[in-house]
Amino acid sequence: MTNIYEQGLDRNQANYVPLTPLSLLSRVERVYPDHPAVIHGKLSYSWRQTTERCRRLASALVKRGIGRGDTVAIIAPNTPAIFEAHFGVPMAGAVLNALNTRLDAATLSFILEHGEAKAVITDSEFSPLMRSVLKNTPRDLLVIDVHDPEGPGGESIGQINYDDFLASGDPDFEISLPDDEWDAIALNYTSGTTGNPKGVVYHHRGAYLNAISNIVGWNMAHHPVYLWTLPMFHCNGWCFPWTLAALGGTSICLRNVSADAIFSAIAENQVSHFCGAPIILNLLVNAKDIDRKSFSHTVNVMTAAAPPPPSVLTAMEEDGFKMTHVYGLTETYGPAVICAWHPNWDNLPPEDQANTKARQGVPYHALEDLQIMNPETMASVKPDATDLGETMFRGNIVMKGYLKNELATKEAFAGGWFHSGDLGVMHPDQYIQLKDRAKDIIISGGENISSIEIEDTLYRHKDVLEAAVVAKSDEHWGEVPCAFVTLRNNSDTTAAELIEFCRTQLAKFKTPKHIIFGDLPKTSTGKIQKFKLRARAEAQ
Incomplete structure (x- = not known):
C-alpha cells in the first residue's frame, strides 16, 4: 500500500534548504546591521561591515580559483581575520583549516600537505614560523599576510596583504548556501601525541546545529558580549563564531590571554560570556590584586577540556562568575555534553554544588544520544556511578570522519557509535562523569x-x-x-x-x-x- 504522505509532497527549494551557519550571517546582516560585531583594540566593525568583509574574502578567493572542496588554512590569534574566515572561506565553497599557533613547523607542514591546502592566511607574528613551514611544504600556495595593528608586527612572506586581498573582492558577493548540508565546512587536526595528527572533518549541518545548541544549552540572550579567551583554531572556537552571528553578538578579540587583559575586557566592555579551559580559570582565581578589575554584572563562563577541579569551580563562583561545565572532543564540534543545572541544586552546600557541577552531564540538545558502554560488548554500563565504561556519542554533531583515513574512521564508528576513548561512569540520574582517558587509567x-x-x-x-x-x-x-x-x-x-x-x-x-x-x-x-x-x- 502506498504511503499517502509520500505522494506529491517532494522536497523543493520552497520547503527544504540545507542547514548551514552561513544562513546566520545573512540574517544578522538583515536584522542587526548596525550592531557591533567585532571589537579589536581601536578597531570596531558592525555586522554590516563584517558581512561585507566576509563577502569580499569569499569573492577574492573565488577569483583565484578556490571553490568547493578546496582547503584554505589560516594561522592567527583571535583577531578579526580569523573570525571573518569562519564565514568567508565556506562562502566560497571551500573548507576552513584553522591552524594551531603553537604547533611546530614540521607538524604544520604535514597538515598543509595532508589537507591539500590551496591558500594560507598568516598573521605576521608567525612569519618566521610559516617561512620555515612553507619551505618544507611541496605545494604551490597562495599566501596572504595579515598585518594586525594590535600585533607585534612582522615581515611579509606572501604574495598579498590581507586588506589588499579583501579590497580585490566584491562587497556584494552572494552568500550562497552549499548544495548539500553534508558538505565539509571545516577541517581540524587532533593533537597527535603519537605519530601524525588526524584531520577531523565537520559538515555544515553539524556546525549549524552546534551553534544553535550553544544558545539553548547556555541560556544565551540576544546581543551577548563574548570575550575570545578560547582560541578560534580550537574546534572552530567551539562553534561560537557562528553562535554569535545567530544572536547578533559582539566579539571582543584578545590576541594574548592574561589575567589583566581578561579583567580589563570584562570591566571595560561589559563582557557577558567567555569560554576557557581550567588553565584560564586558574589564571583568574590566582590573579594578583593589581591585575584584578571590579565588575558588578554577571559573567557567564563555559569551561571544558580537562575536568575542572571542584575547588576551582567554587573559587570562580565566589569571584562572581557563573560557571557552566561542558565536555566534548574535536570529533564532536567541541561541546556536546553539558552539566545541565537543576534549580533545587542551588540549595546544596557550596562544596556539593561544585562536586555536582564537576560532572560532565547530559547530551547537548543537538546530540542524539550519549552512553557509557562496554567497548567489547557495546552494552551500556549500570547507572550506579561505579561501573566503568567508555563514553560513546551518536548524533548530528559527530564529525564526518577522519580525512583520508578510512581505517581510523571505521574504528571510531564501530558498532554505530563514536568511541571517545574517555572512561567514565553513569550516575543514577543519567548524568555521566569522566574518570580518565583510557590511556591514563x-x-x-x-x-x-x-x-x-x-x-x-x-x-x-x-x-x-x-x-x-x-x-x-x-x-x-x-x-x-x-x-x-x-x-x-x-x-x-x-x-x-x-x-x-x-x-x-x-x-x-x-x-x-x-x-x-x-x-x-x-x-x-x-x-x-x-x-x-x-x-x-x-x-x-
Missing part, C-alpha cells in the same frame, strides 16, 4: 585508579596551584601514581607533606608514591600534556 596491583580523583584531592591542598597524575612503572605493583605539582608562589610544602595529605583523603593504594615539582607542559588550549609527563616520570 593507572592499574596498580590489578586495581584501576583514576588520575582525576587524585588530582582533585591535590587541588584541595591550599598550596597546590596545578596538579597532574600519571602512571609510573613499578616492579612490584606494575604501575603506581606519580603526581606532578606546581606550587603557589612562596610555598615550601614538601613532597612528603603532600603525600601525607593525600593519604588522609584517599585509599592507601591510590595515594601518589612520587611527587615531582615544576611547571606542567600544556597544549595551546590548556590541556596538560600527560604523554610528556609519563616520559618524565619514567626517566626519574
Whole structure:
C-alpha cells in the first residue's frame, strides 16, 4: 500500500534548504546591521561591515580559483581575520583549516600537505614560523599576510596583504548556501601525541546545529558580549563564531590571554560570556590584586577540556562568575555534553554544588544520544556511578570522519557509535562523569585508579596551584601514581607533606608514591600534556 504522505509532497527549494551557519550571517546582516560585531583594540566593525568583509574574502578567493572542496588554512590569534574566515572561506565553497599557533613547523607542514591546502592566511607574528613551514611544504600556495595593528608586527612572506586581498573582492558577493548540508565546512587536526595528527572533518549541518545548541544549552540572550579567551583554531572556537552571528553578538578579540587583559575586557566592555579551559580559570582565581578589575554584572563562563577541579569551580563562583561545565572532543564540534543545572541544586552546600557541577552531564540538545558502554560488548554500563565504561556519542554533531583515513574512521564508528576513548561512569540520574582517558587509567596491583580523583584531592591542598597524575612503572605493583605539582608562589610544602595529605583523603593504594615539582607542559588550549609527563616520570 502506498504511503499517502509520500505522494506529491517532494522536497523543493520552497520547503527544504540545507542547514548551514552561513544562513546566520545573512540574517544578522538583515536584522542587526548596525550592531557591533567585532571589537579589536581601536578597531570596531558592525555586522554590516563584517558581512561585507566576509563577502569580499569569499569573492577574492573565488577569483583565484578556490571553490568547493578546496582547503584554505589560516594561522592567527583571535583577531578579526580569523573570525571573518569562519564565514568567508565556506562562502566560497571551500573548507576552513584553522591552524594551531603553537604547533611546530614540521607538524604544520604535514597538515598543509595532508589537507591539500590551496591558500594560507598568516598573521605576521608567525612569519618566521610559516617561512620555515612553507619551505618544507611541496605545494604551490597562495599566501596572504595579515598585518594586525594590535600585533607585534612582522615581515611579509606572501604574495598579498590581507586588506589588499579583501579590497580585490566584491562587497556584494552572494552568500550562497552549499548544495548539500553534508558538505565539509571545516577541517581540524587532533593533537597527535603519537605519530601524525588526524584531520577531523565537520559538515555544515553539524556546525549549524552546534551553534544553535550553544544558545539553548547556555541560556544565551540576544546581543551577548563574548570575550575570545578560547582560541578560534580550537574546534572552530567551539562553534561560537557562528553562535554569535545567530544572536547578533559582539566579539571582543584578545590576541594574548592574561589575567589583566581578561579583567580589563570584562570591566571595560561589559563582557557577558567567555569560554576557557581550567588553565584560564586558574589564571583568574590566582590573579594578583593589581591585575584584578571590579565588575558588578554577571559573567557567564563555559569551561571544558580537562575536568575542572571542584575547588576551582567554587573559587570562580565566589569571584562572581557563573560557571557552566561542558565536555566534548574535536570529533564532536567541541561541546556536546553539558552539566545541565537543576534549580533545587542551588540549595546544596557550596562544596556539593561544585562536586555536582564537576560532572560532565547530559547530551547537548543537538546530540542524539550519549552512553557509557562496554567497548567489547557495546552494552551500556549500570547507572550506579561505579561501573566503568567508555563514553560513546551518536548524533548530528559527530564529525564526518577522519580525512583520508578510512581505517581510523571505521574504528571510531564501530558498532554505530563514536568511541571517545574517555572512561567514565553513569550516575543514577543519567548524568555521566569522566574518570580518565583510557590511556591514563593507572592499574596498580590489578586495581584501576583514576588520575582525576587524585588530582582533585591535590587541588584541595591550599598550596597546590596545578596538579597532574600519571602512571609510573613499578616492579612490584606494575604501575603506581606519580603526581606532578606546581606550587603557589612562596610555598615550601614538601613532597612528603603532600603525600601525607593525600593519604588522609584517599585509599592507601591510590595515594601518589612520587611527587615531582615544576611547571606542567600544556597544549595551546590548556590541556596538560600527560604523554610528556609519563616520559618524565619514567626517566626519574
